[in-house]
Amino acid sequence: MTQVLVLVLALAIGVVAGxxxxTAPAVVAWGAMLxxxxxADKWSEWMAHPITATVLTIFLVGELITDQLPKTPSRKVPPQFIARLISGGFAGAVIGSAFFHTFSATGAGMIGAVLGTMAGAALRAGLADRNHGKDRPGAFIEDVIAVGGGFLVAFLVSLVP
Known part of the structure; x- marks a missing residue:
């Protein structure tokens, strides 16, 4: 049962990465630090260090800002898509490491990243269509879902037996 819960949480953090x-590595670092x-005593122990959480939070804030810019490329272009796969897999691996399920959680995180990338793009495009081409409201909604959902996933890891 624990392994299933870990895989579901790794999949969910992958969706956040998508x-x-x-956001996914930043909230996982905060979850580890908190x-x-x-x-503790795992390969991912460095994620709990305050410097790691700080650096990843700076990257998160930078991403939230640059995502609002009109020239930011689509999340579905290869470099952006690959970054999300790596991020989701890594964040999933950190969650999995807490329960010694690193490899399966890596895969679940990557699958979640694919799902989050495609669903996020569709959601944002749909919201922009309904807002007469205005993308910013959808971007802000997506920011709230990603950051809030990411912290929720990180917290829920603490409840897994």
């Missing part, structure tokens, strides 16, 4: 690539994700 929405915002840097003790929600037990990375």
């Amino acid at each position: 929405l915002r690539a840097m 003790g929600w994700i037990d990375v």
Whole structure:
């Protein structure tokens, strides 16, 4: 049962990475630093360091800002898509490491990143169509879902037996 819960949470953090690539590793670092994700004495222990959380948070904020710019490329172009796969897989691996399921959680995180990338693009395009081409409201909604959902996933890891 634990492995299934870990895979679901890794999949969910992958969805977050599909929405915002840097959000997933940042919230996982915060989760580790706050003790929600037990990375003590594991390969991922460095994620709990305050410097790691700070640097990843700076990247997250930078991404939230650059995403609002009109020249930001689509999340579905290869470099953006690959970044989301790597980010989702990595964040999933960190969650999995807390339960010694690193490899399966990596795969779940990558699958979640694909789902989040495609669903996020469709959601945002649909919202822009309904707002007469205005993309910013959809972007802000997506930011809230990604950051809030990411912290929720990180917290839920602490509840897995």
